[in-house]
Amino acid sequence: MSDSTPSSSLADRIGTKPLDPVSAPFAPSGASGSWADEVASPTVKATDNPLEKAQTDGAAEVNNGSGLHDAQYEVEVKLSDLQGDTSSPLYSVSSFEELGISPQILKGIYELNFRKPSKIQEKALPLLLANPPTNMIAQSQSGTGKTAAFVITILSRLDFTKPQQPQALILAPARELARQIESVVHDVGKYVEDLTIQPAVPGAVERNSKVASMVVVGTPGTVMDLIKRRQFDVSNMKVLCLDEADNMLDQQGLGDQCLRVKNMIPRVQQVLLFSATFPDQVMGFARDFCPKANEIKLKRDELTVSGITQMYMDCPSDAGKYDILADLYGLLTVGSSIIFCKRKDTASGIAERLTAAGHEVLAVHSAFDGAERDAIVKKFREGQGKVLITTNVLARGIDVSTVSMVINYDIPMKGRNDEEPDPETYLHRIGRTGRFGRVGVSISFVFDRRSYQALLSIAQHFGIDLVRLDKDDWDKTEQIVKRVIRSSRAGTNLQQ
Numbered sequence: 485m486s487d488s489t490p491s492s493s494l495a496d497r498i499g500t501k502p503l504d505p506v507s508a509p510f511a512p513s514g515a516s517g518s519w520a521d522e523v524a525s526p527t528v529k530a531t532d533n534p535l536e537k538a539q540t541d542g543a544a545e546v547n548n549g550s551g552l553h554d555a556q557y558e559v560e561v562k563l564s565d566l567q568g569d570t571s572s573p574l575y576s577v578s579s580f581e582e583l584g585i586s587p588q589i590l591k592g593i594y595e596l597n598f599r600k601p602s603k604i605q606e607k608a609l610p611l612l613l614a615n616p617p618t619n620m621i622a623q624s625q626s627g628t629g630k631t632a633a634f635v636i637t638i639l640s641r642l643d644f645t646k647p648q649q650p651q652a653l654i655l656a657p658a659r660e661l662a663r664q665i666e667s668v669v670h671d672v673g674k675y676v677e678d679l680t681i682q683p684a685v686p687g688a689v690e691r692n693s694k695v696a697s698m699v700v701v702g703t704p705g706t707v708m709d710l711i712k713r714r715q716f717d718v719s720n721m722k723v724l725c726l727d728e729a730d731n732m733l734d735q736q737g738l739g740d741q742c743l744r745v746k747n748m749i750p751r752v753q754q755v756l757l758f759s760a761t762f763p764d765q766v767m768g769f770a771r772d773f774c775p776k777a778n779e780i781k782l783k784r785d786e787l788t789v790s791g792i793t794q795m796y797m798d799c800p801s802d803a804g805k806y807d808i809l810a811d812l813y814g815l816l817t818v819g820s821s822i823i824f825c826k827r828k829d830t831a832s833g834i835a836e837r838l839t840a841a842g843h844e845v846l847a848v849h850s851a852f853d854g855a856e857r858d859a860i861v862k863k864f865r866e867g868q869g870k871v872l873i874t875t876n877v878l879a880r881g882i883d884v885s886t887v888s889m890v891i892n893y894d895i896p897m898k899g900r901n902d903e904e905p906d907p908e909t910y911l912h913r914i915g916r917t918g919r920f921g922r923v924g925v926s927i928s929f930v931f932d933r934r935s936y937q938a939l940l941s942i943a944q945h946f947g948i949d950l951v952r953l954d955k956d957d958w959d960k961t962e963q964i965v966k967r968v969i970r971s972s973r974a975g976t977n978l979q980q
């Protein structure tokens with residue numbers, strides 16, 4: 485790639501010709517036209533005054549007091565034939581008490597400071613808890629409380645006369661997420677007497693021991709092996725839940741493993757699929773996996789969390805992204821931040837360079853062993869490290885409320901040769917901030933026509949307004965970012 489001079493902006497370098505997503509040649513430096521012209525598509529706007537935009541996205545949202553940023557999240561509920569009556573009292577509720585869940589579970593929920601259900605909890609729980617149990621495919625924006633929705637369901641369906649028998653299985657794509665879900669089951673179930681919970685992630689179950697807990701949270705490969713080796717008896721399984729279900733069913737390996745696990749369970753009563761994203765191409769498989777399900781689906785333009793101010797930085801070159809990141813370090817540590825790279829070696833490489841430059845950072849990806857991964861993520865959760873450099877292994881589900889900034893060091897791409905932008909991964913990555921009504925910032929690094937076009941296509945896919953940060957005006961960049969992050973630190977849980 486012949487890069488232009490570091491000082492010219494990407495807009496200049498690209499020029500103003502309509503963007504051909506695949507093959508348009510890199511326009512010569514200094515091509516006529518402005519960046520604003522180029523991005524003035526119906527969905528992507530370069531705001532004239534990004535500070536104003538950041539202020540709007542931050543402060544105004546913080547004050548809405550509704551618990552979720554966009555109180556208008558309209559979920560479209562499609563009931564299956566059995567529960568098709570939208571006027572049924574099961575259709576919607578406005579407090580946890582009205583759901584008829586046990587006082588022990590309610591106590592756990594209140595101890596977590598959950599005062600009111602979120603939209604997805606309000607819409608989904610009556611359907612999830614109704615008898616006879618019905619399958620559910622549920623979609624809701626990142627950080628809106630899907631985990632508690634399926635955990636409450638699972639805890640409500642357990643038979644406490646059988647404490648040694650696995651009755652509910654939750655599958656997640658990564659060990660960190662499985663561990664996190666396990667801790668939510670512990671927390672919500674804190675006052676549920678005799679509750680037993682067990683992880684089924686690599687290294688968690690010894691070869692000669694059995695899985696003998698009511699709720700099991702694991703990753704598909706490990707669970708499959710445990711069932712095959714007869715260490716895990718699934719004959720009494722009542723509920724099977726896939727978190728990040730689109731990812732679990734889409735990926736060649738995971739999809740196959742999930743299907744095999746399901747086929748090894750003789751009579752599951754209820755199958756639950758949860759995710760923030762369900763791209764069209766996965767829905768067919770999802771419906772086969774989870775037949776006759778109630779569906780709670782969102783429209784594509786409802787998927788972004790408005791508390792996240794999404795920005796991008798035009799970097800001089802691929803290699804030059806490191807310098808921009810190093811310059812941003814001070815801002816990364818105002819709150820906590822996660823930097824997403826495509827490759828493990830990139831993640832390790834930038835971690836080493838930042839460390840050598842005297843900065844404190846953590847790095848984690850799938851080349852680390854399980855115990856190391858757990859220890860590093862624990863450190864990050866506890867605030868002992870504020871900057872975490874990682875890969876897509878942590879793109880989904882991870883819930884650390886202090887994360888106020890996400891950096892897309894590489895724009896997420898998919899396909900055999902990374903030929904296509906990956907909008908779903910983008911959405912999940914940026915969703916590591918802005919959790920449950922908090923605000924946050926994402927900065928995506930672009931450096932050439934291809935990366936810019938990929939970001940543009942992602943923005944158009946979801947109807948996102950992107951704010952451009954100017955690498956030549958650090959004062960302004962700092963001002964914008966700090967303002968949003970300050971709001972994020974002030975605006976803890978808005979529901980309370």
Ligand SMILES: Nc1ncnc2c1ncn2[C@@H]1O[C@H](COP(=O)(O)OP(=O)(O)OP(=O)(O)O)[C@@H](O)[C@H]1O
Nearest residue numbers: 598600601602626627628629630631760881883920
């Ligand atoms: N009703 C509630 N009231 C207050 N906080 C809540 C409530 N429900 C969930 N939360 C909190 O919101 C945060 C986000 O929840 P959760 O991790 O379940 O989101 P999610 O929808 O699964 O997100 P993702 O799509 O990223 O996996 C958690 O810290 C959780 O404790």
